[in-house]
Amino acid sequence: MSNKREMAIKRRRRFIILVCLVFLLIVGIIVSIVSCASKKVSKKKTEKKSTTTSSEETVSVSSNEDIISSSSEIISSNESVVASKVESVVASKVKSKVEVTGNQLDKNYQNILLVNEKNPLPESYDNEVSPYLVKIDADLRNNNNNTMIHSGVYPYLSAMVRAAQREGVNLKVLSPYRSYAYQKRLFENQVRSVGGDEAKAATVVARPGTSEHNTGLCVDFNIAEDEFESTPMFTWLSKHGEEYGFILRYPKGKQDITGIVYESWHWRFVGIKVAEKMNDEGICLEEYVNKYAK
Numbered sequence: 001m002s003n004k005r006e007m008a009i010k011r012r013r014r015f016i017i018l019v020c021l022v023f024l025l026i027v028g029i030i031v032s033i034v035s036c037a038s039k040k041v042s043k044k045k046t047e048k049k050s051t052t053t054s055s056e057e058t059v060s061v062s063s064n065e066d067i068i069s070s071s072s073e074i075i076s077s078n079e080s081v082v083a084s085k086v087e088s089v090v091a092s093k094v095k096s097k098v099e100v101t102g103n104q105l106d107k108n109y110q111n112i113l114l115v116n117e118k119n120p121l122p123e124s125y126d127n128e129v130s131p132y133l134v135k136i137d138a139d140l141r142n143n144n145n146n147t148m149i150h151s152g153v154y155p156y157l158s159a160m161v162r163a164a165q166r167e168g169v170n171l172k173v174l175s176p177y178r179s180y181a182y183q184k185r186l187f188e189n190q191v192r193s194v195g196g197d198e199a200k201a202a203t204v205v206a207r208p209g210t211s212e213h214n215t216g217l218c219v220d221f222n223i224a225e226d227e228f229e230s231t232p233m234f235t236w237l238s239k240h241g242e243e244y245g246f247i248l249r250y251p252k253g254k255q256d257i258t259g260i261v262y263e264s265w266h267w268r269f270v271g272i273k274v275a276e277k278m279n280d281e282g283i284c285l286e287e288y289v290n291k292y293a294k
Contacts, residue, residue: 110271150216
């Protein structure tokens with residue numbers, strides 16, 4: 001009886017152990033399945049996140065490229081605006097700005113400012129003209145005393161002198177712009193040289209305020225002497241001066257109108273079309289202004 005009971009207890013223990021082993025096996029299988037499923041889900045999430053991140057980066061890069069492109073357009077636009085404003089300011093500041101393309105000078109540009117005894121400039125005119133003065137290149141002039149010219153005239157003057165020099169004519173600028181004070185000294189010296197007769201002196205040297213040199217629009221060439229008329233420089237200027245907008249300002253037979261004696265060396269810029277018209281009609285600047293611009 002005791003043996004049977006012990007056998008029963010052993011069988012029960014074996015059964016319990018077996019059940020426990022089966023239970024543990026089932027739990028192990030379940031845990032393994034859950035773990036694999038979890039890993040797959042995690043992997044899918046990682047792949048999805050990676051794809052999303054990549055997409056976001058692509059969008060971000062594309063967006064940045066668009067921003068950079070827009071910024072470049074804005075910068076380019078701003079540069080155009082700034083350039084336009086600068087040109088506008090320069091054009092308004094320098095009223096004498098001339099467009100020159102290659103060797104082609106603007107035939108429409110002109111300046112017929114009339115200065116004489118009846119149309120004097122104020123002593124303060126130096127302050128008005130000084131912002132427009134530019135220095136003449138050294139190879140175009142024969143001295144270092146008077147070197148400035150009106151910026152609107154300079155493209156025409158330089159083109160004319162260089163053209164003459166290329167043809168072997170030694171054309172050089174002697175006296176361009178003069179200040180009011182400088183002209184005053186010249187006039188006073190001339191008055192002394194003629195014995196104090198101001199009226200007589202004024203026919204040779206303009207009174208301060210009545211000289212075209214104060215405008216920066218005229219030039220004396222080479223030598224301010226009567227001998228200039230017989231030089232190749234005068235011959236060349238007489239033939240080609242109007243092509244560059246220059247006229248012989250004080251010609252023969254016009255002293256009663258200009259108030260100044262004949263000066264072969266004194267040439268004045270008025271503009272190409274104006275110069276051609278004046279020469280065609282044989283008139284001086286006073287006559288032109290009275291006839292066409294009064």
